[in-house]
Amino acid sequence: MGYIKSAALEETGYVVLDRYNKEIDPKEWLDIEYVDWKSSGDTRFAPLASAFGDIECNGFWNHKPPRTDKDGVFIPSQVEKAPTLTARAQEPGANIGRCRVIELQPNSYADCLYNLHQDDNNRLNPDGTGWVVRGFFNLTDDTESFFVLRENRTDPSVEYRIALPAGAQLIIDTQRLWHAATHLGTDPRYCLITSWESGPELDAYIEKHNGVKHVPNFEVDQEVLDAGQAEQTRRLAARAAALAARGQAEKLVMSEA
Numbered sequence: 001m002g003y004i005k006s007a008a009l010e011e012t013g014y015v016v017l018d019r020y021n022k023e024i025d026p027k028e029w030l031d032i033e034y035v036d037w038k039s040s041g042d043t044r045f046a047p048l049a050s051a052f053g054d055i056e057c058n059g060f061w062n063h064k065p066p067r068t069d070k071d072g073v074f075i076p077s078q079v080e081k082a083p084t085l086t087a088r089a090q091e092p093g094a095n096i097g098r099c100r101v102i103e104l105q106p107n108s109y110a111d112c113l114y115n116l117h118q119d120d121n122n123r124l125n126p127d128g129t130g131w132v133v134r135g136f137f138n139l140t141d142d143t144e145s146f147f148v149l150r151e152n153r154t155d156p157s158v159e160y161r162i163a164l165p166a167g168a169q170l171i172i173d174t175q176r177l178w179h180a181a182t183h184l185g186t187d188p189r190y191c192l193i194t195s196w197e198s199g200p201e202l203d204a205y206i207e208k209h210n211g212v213k214h215v216p217n218f219e220v221d222q223e224v225l226d227a228g229q230a231e232q233t234r235r236l237a238a239r240a241a242a243l244a245a246r247g248q249a250e251k252l253v254m255s256e257a
């Protein structure tokens with residue numbers, strides 16, 4: 001039968017929507033409660049919706065009974081502090097799974113390439129239902145920062161680099177595309193990440209906000225790109241060697257970023 005997917009994401013695996021152009025009080029993401037949650041990079045997360053409405057970030061499949069990344073339960077104490085963020089997550093009207101704000105400490109392009117990973121949004125997702133993709137709403141104005149998306153983790157020939165100013169709105173099939181953020185600022189980056197079920201509601205939302213499947217790559221000097229790629233190769237080899245020495249295979253899929 002297969003999953004219901006968005007035609008808009010078929011070609012590149014992502015769309016960029018119109019910029020969100022309203023001011024949001026930073027207290028909405030600064031005053032909510034964060035938990036330490038190891039992701040790609042130095043991160044913390046503040047859940048707005050979780051498996052059962054508790055302040056925790058675990059994949060829904062790790063709860064009892066295990067289930068896929070849908071039917072997230074909003075957390076009243078967090079929603080109260082972040083009403084605009086909650087409304088933005090709910091605007092499409094698509095089923096929501098995990099919904100959280102990520103706090104990412106500054107890193108480099110090389111770090112980002114090392115952090116590239118695929119998400120696990122569709123574990124236990126029943127065939128014939130909507131494929132889970134993710135919305136990324138950048139909250140801080142990170143003008144030097146960019147998202148990196150690749151079809152293949154180690155192949156730079158297909159690399160989309162998407163700018164992350166305040167108000168940037170992306171929807172990404174993060175189970176298909178390898179992804180991570182390069183964040184070159186001095187302060188943490190904050191971004192709202194929402195798991196949405198693909199379907200007519202999400203398609204209408206993408207159309208309403210003029211989603212485009214190609215944007216110009218954020219410009220980075222070729223020297224930096226080459227050095228980052230070389231460093232990714234070096235670090236992955238070092239990690240593989242360390243894991244092999246311990247008799248373990250590499251864990252390819254991370255739960256979040």
Ligand SMILES: [Fe+2]
Nearest residue numbers: 119174256257
């Ligand atoms: Fe991720």
